[in-house]
Amino acid sequence: VGALAARSLAAVRVLESHGLDYCCQGRASLEAACRALNLDPAALLREIEEAEAARPEPGVDWTTAPVRDLVQHIINTHHAYLRHELPALEARLHKVVQAHRERHGGMLLELARTFLGLKAELEAHLAKEEEVLFPVAISYEESLARGESLEPVMFGTVQNPIRCMETEHEHAGAALARIRQLTNGFTPPPDACVTFRSLYAGLAELERDLHLHIHLENNILFPRTIQLEGI
Ligand SMILES: [Fe+2]
């Protein structure tokens, strides 16, 4: 499923619309993922082809663009988004907890606990990627382009930090699923005020952005880095 999602953004949208997890469970085969949701794999592939034909993708094919550009794109788009949005969401959540503790206290406290755990993990995760893994991916590509052999890395093989990042992605995926469940699919209660609504809208956007972000790493950047190491 991950490889299918790596084809195009149109494929990502179709998979999303059917609730197929293409990032954290991206290793599942299309057949297995479809069976679990009672979908027909052939019909799904047709739908993706139609979506791709209807809207040819502008922009970059990250499966072939330079790794340096892909890394820059992840940092400038998705890491920058998280660094800006996570504190903003925390502030909004804090306000909502203060104002609606009486009627929605139990759910809101569990939501706050889950969100704050996710936020702390993600902040550490972004730093590890930017300081450890991404520079190695770029240096592999550039050493090979210069015809040099790869600098040995202190963690033996790049597969070790990659495995660690993938485990953290699974944690993030589980926290997002819990948030979706707690917020009833990001549907605010009927008595919700504007802040409550904007909190839910922001959490829905966080889920979308993080899924796309993890997809670029798990399904494109990490396999490409492992492949470079093997050349
Ligand atoms: Fe990342």
Ligand SMILES: [Fe+2]
């Ligand atoms: Fe990541």
